[in-house]
Amino acid sequence: MSAATSPTERRVSARIGAISESATLAVDAKAKALKAAGRPVIGFGAGEPDFPTPDYIVEAAAAACHDPKYHRYTPAGGLPELKKAIADKTLRDSGYEVDPSQILVTNGGKQAIYEAFAAILDPGDEVIVPAPYWTTYPESIRLAGGVPVEVVADETTGYRVSVEQLEAARTEKTKVVLFVSPSNPTGSVYTEAETEAIGRWAVEHGLWVLTDEIYEHLVYGDAVSVSLPALLPELRDKCIVVNGVAKTYAMTGWRVGWIVGPKDVIKAATNLQSHATSNVANVSQVAALAAVSGDLDAVAEMRKAFDRRRQTIVKMLSEIDGVVCPTPEGAFYAYPSVKGLLGKEIRGKRPQTSVELAALILDEVEVAVVPGEAFGTPGYLRLSYALGDEDLVEGVSRIQKLLAEARD
Template identity: 40%
Template sequence: MNSKLSDRAARVEGSKTLELTMKARDMRKQGMDICIFGSGEPDFDTPKHICEAAFSAIHEGQTKYTPAGGIMELRQAISDKLWEENGLKYLPTQIVVSAGAKHSLSNIFFTILNPGDEVIIPVPAWLSYWEQVKLAGGMPNLIKTKPENEFKLTPEELEINITDRTKMVLLTSPVNPTGSVYTRSELEKLAEVIVKYDLMVISDEIYEKLIYDGEEHVSIASIGQDIFERTIVVNGFSKAFAMTGWRMGYAAASPEIAKAMFDIQSHLTSNPTTFVQIASIEALKGSQEPVEKMRNEYDLRRKRIVELLREIPGITCPMPKGAFYVFPSVEGLIGKRAFGVTIDSDDTLCQLLLEHAQILIVPGSSFEMENYVRLSYATDMETIEEGMRRFKEFVVQHVAEYTTNT
């Protein structure tokens, strides 16, 4: 039997984050106490009123097929949300509900991209973006952003990287992994370039409700009519509502694109889970108090983890303005030695931290930015305190040039 993989499958790379997470879980099963900072998943339970809505839907027999792109009641609730919170006027028929924002993104790429079409993706960024582009036959054009710009794409960087094959730009705000938040002025300047070259833009807004220090979430689609017509907005329920395992996301687009996405989804997966759609209506229309409580707790953790990271020799850490990640530079540790091993990369550092300090941290190279690491503070304060104590102890006691004993 010829079992050769397709070229498409062969091009896809595995996730370092998942590899490290699986290793950490295996170590836990062996009885080791691992402080995990890898997961992009809220540690809070889904709010009770959302769960109760799902329970009621199941008891009422709402477990059958729905339209492929979601029930009209949920699409109307999303339409209302986009207008009231983001100033975006989409009809319910312009919204496609999917099994998570990741599913929405894959629908978009399969809908828009032809073989060889380029998608500009500023990095560091979530690695599934470029893997999905490749799966759809497109070509990711990864643009390295600069720390002095808070790792945000500038109009100059965008324009110089546009080619005759560029079809789309992918923007995220707040950004995973850096926690950066684009300002209205920054988005206006990017929008000018996108409109000038008649490109499309995906605006991934999954972390929009997790913003701090008085920053404002702005959707690039709200800048003006020209950019609105070129934008596909992606969002979901996983991060803000602690609904990661529920798998519910959506995209809002022009009628033509929404219809095509609807049709593609109808053949690939059919509808997202029926009773989760009912629960998602409650998430949007019910009390938002749990969301604000979670955001406030993330804010406290954010400040504390940055404070502790800044106490570690060789580490520099900016204060993130959104999401629930910090993205410190570990350049001060590169080239040093610990446990007889040269720390030649962020990957090596993360392996050593897992093996010798029992801390799971994700290397920045997973997000196409070397000599950085990502830590999620979607974990309890006790884990943050203990994990950062271990990190500091690792550096001070075992990394050459920083050791306090011999």
């Protein structure tokens, strides 16, 4: 071992040094820094609703600030009343009946994902990850000692993978399949039949399923979000559900997510959290309690706005020569293919990758988008339409004008 790689010389561990920065947060940070410097940047980077958190949720949090019982440590796994409310919400929204002992409240969805993988993966275990994928999934798998195995779907299938593709990727080391519907970054939503087929395949081969339901309430048109463990009771003993309040209730900054799963897995993940972070901030937990216990009226209003923006952004992007933009059925992202523009001359440059094209768009017209490389599929861009209508139209108009200059 050379001195350069000696453990005594290495300043950052190999395990942590291998983690990539969150590409979506990096793009959002750059856009915000440019804005702070006075530049008229429009950011399509972060998956963050532009609406304020509903008033009744904020008021519940404000009241909690004045209650001394929330000034102290509480159970690491979550406030009992919140866990009960999450169980009730899970039954109400997806038809899946669970006990509060099957729930762990976490510091946002990212911690939920990491702790779920950490609780069930041993070194070398493989996790099948459909791509395009959210940037955090493979990093969480690697941190937990697992090996992500990508299965790629493209615009020709609506970014949905098939059972045949999953089976082709399965090996004797496969332990988990990741299932995400509605999807970040594509907005794809699996049909009930597709969902059931994937679930039955997992049951047949004794695989675990981690299903991320964070966008469950953001579906449009005829699309329906189906919860796998509700659909297939025989899967429940090897199914972990990740969810949270961030997207549904415009609460990204409150940092409250949760895991639903078998009791032994939840106990193990709770033990991990007891040493990592202890309890989630009590004020945030009380806010989440108000959110999941309340009705979905505010969510319905936000969904109307997202649906309107969804239609606008798809129409405008589809008007650009060289861009193919499937209509997303859920979440709040468009994921157009820009492969038809790569290699073309645009203002004296010939971007060869979607990374280079995204950089050109930011430099030339001050619009921030995330390149497909961040999601495991080069040749695409992700644009979040969770921003104001005027900014959306202005931002895409700038992109349209720039890319109209593309020449062979």
